[in-house]
Amino acid sequence: MQIELKEICKNYKVSQRPEGRFGMLKGAFVRNTKTIKALDNITFNIRQGELVGYIGPNGAGKSTTVKIMSGILTPDSGSCTIMNRIPYKERKSHVSEIGVVFGQRSQLWWDVPVNDSFDLLKDIYDIPTIRYKKRFDELIEALSISDLLKTPVRQLSLGQRMRCEIASALLHSPKILFLDEPTIGLDAVSKLALRDFLKNENHKNGVTMILTTHDMDDIESLCSRVMVIGHGNLLYDGNLDMLKQQYAPLCNIKASLDKKTEKFHIEGTEDIKVVGNTWNVLYDPSKIPTHSIVEILTKKLPLKDIVIEQQDIDEIIAQMYKEMSL
Numbered sequence: 001m002q003i004e005l006k007e008i009c010k011n012y013k014v015s016q017r018p019e020g021r022f023g024m025l026k027g028a029f030v031r032n033t034k035t036i037k038a039l040d041n042i043t044f045n046i047r048q049g050e051l052v053g054y055i056g057p058n059g060a061g062k063s064t065t066v067k068i069m070s071g072i073l074t075p076d077s078g079s080c081t082i083m084n085r086i087p088y089k090e091r092k093s094h095v096s097e098i099g100v101v102f103g104q105r106s107q108l109w110w111d112v113p114v115n116d117s118f119d120l121l122k123d124i125y126d127i128p129t130i131r132y133k134k135r136f137d138e139l140i141e142a143l144s145i146s147d148l149l150k151t152p153v154r155q156l157s158l159g160q161r162m163r164c165e166i167a168s169a170l171l172h173s174p175k176i177l178f179l180d181e182p183t184i185g186l187d188a189v190s191k192l193a194l195r196d197f198l199k200n201e202n203h204k205n206g207v208t209m210i211l212t213t214h215d216m217d218d219i220e221s222l223c224s225r226v227m228v229i230g231h232g233n234l235l236y237d238g239n240l241d242m243l244k245q246q247y248a249p250l251c252n253i254k255a256s257l258d259k260k261t262e263k264f265h266i267e268g269t270e271d272i273k274v275v276g277n278t279w280n281v282l283y284d285p286s287k288i289p290t291h292s293i294v295e296i297l298t299k300k301l302p303l304k305d306i307v308i309e310q311q312d313i314d315e316i317i318a319q320m321y322k323e324m325s326l
Helices: 023-027 062-069 091-095 114-125 129-143 158-170 188-205 216-222 240-247 290-300 313-325
Strands: 003-016 032-046 051-055 077-082 098-102 176-180 208-212 225-230 233-239 251-257 269-275 278-283 303-310
Touching: 003 062, 032 062, 032 077, 032 233, 051 062, 051 188, 051 216, 062 077, 062 176, 062 208, 098 158, 114 158, 129 158, 129 188, 158 188, 188 208, 188 216, 208 216, 225 240, 225 313, 233 240, 240 313, 251 290, 278 290, 290 303
Parallel strands: 051 208, 051 225, 098 176, 176 208
Antiparallel strands: 003 032, 003 077, 225 233, 251 278, 251 303, 269 278
């Protein structure tokens, strides 16, 4: 296994102000602390070349996990082995083979042109000139950033900066890329371009990628395997389609009609809701084929438009947390 985490635990201590009218005054002399369990026995393996989505709400433990795997944090207990190294003990050799992109933080120098930042990273990673030039040209073309190289980082838009951040993280040809909210704040066009690039980099160069994000479109377009974390616990690790089947087996057919029509039952469906000229037919595709329902609706209703919808992945995750907390 390229990445192996076993029973990783990480706790944080946070200060709490005493309650009551004079809480602020008391807090100057007496400080109460509370222990927050960020990670609770997290265990998983990732093979070389996998592109894995790591999802969960704010405060679930995603970024803490990434920081442990990248060597920034040391766990309280458990073991983390990446490419046969312990990241937080062998940081120098470890960072030479990984790339990290934090969507809300920059590894580029704010007041200098992008090109100068790249040259500095070449020296930091001690990349041979010939190899650097080849990789530089590949990334500049793939990410379409040639026009940005002479622009100071602070003058770039968020989408432009993120493309440059991705390039900077891949200049030294890492074997593993950690992506923490890489598409945050990007417009739709920039997101599509970035997803295409990441898929190509994963397939062409075999770069292992761990993607944490709140954008479920990123997960659906990039990842076949997902890990779901909540309250520091790994709630699910497996195929994205299986996750949907387990927590959201139902689909919905939304039919818009030319005129109001009296509701009737369709055998095999779970529920039918009619609001004005719109029908919502809820069904389990494992029990009744989609085409059978569409055929019935087409024959019996004055259809104007029809759309087949699956339950939104955000709703699936919310349902998971609800069930876990019961």
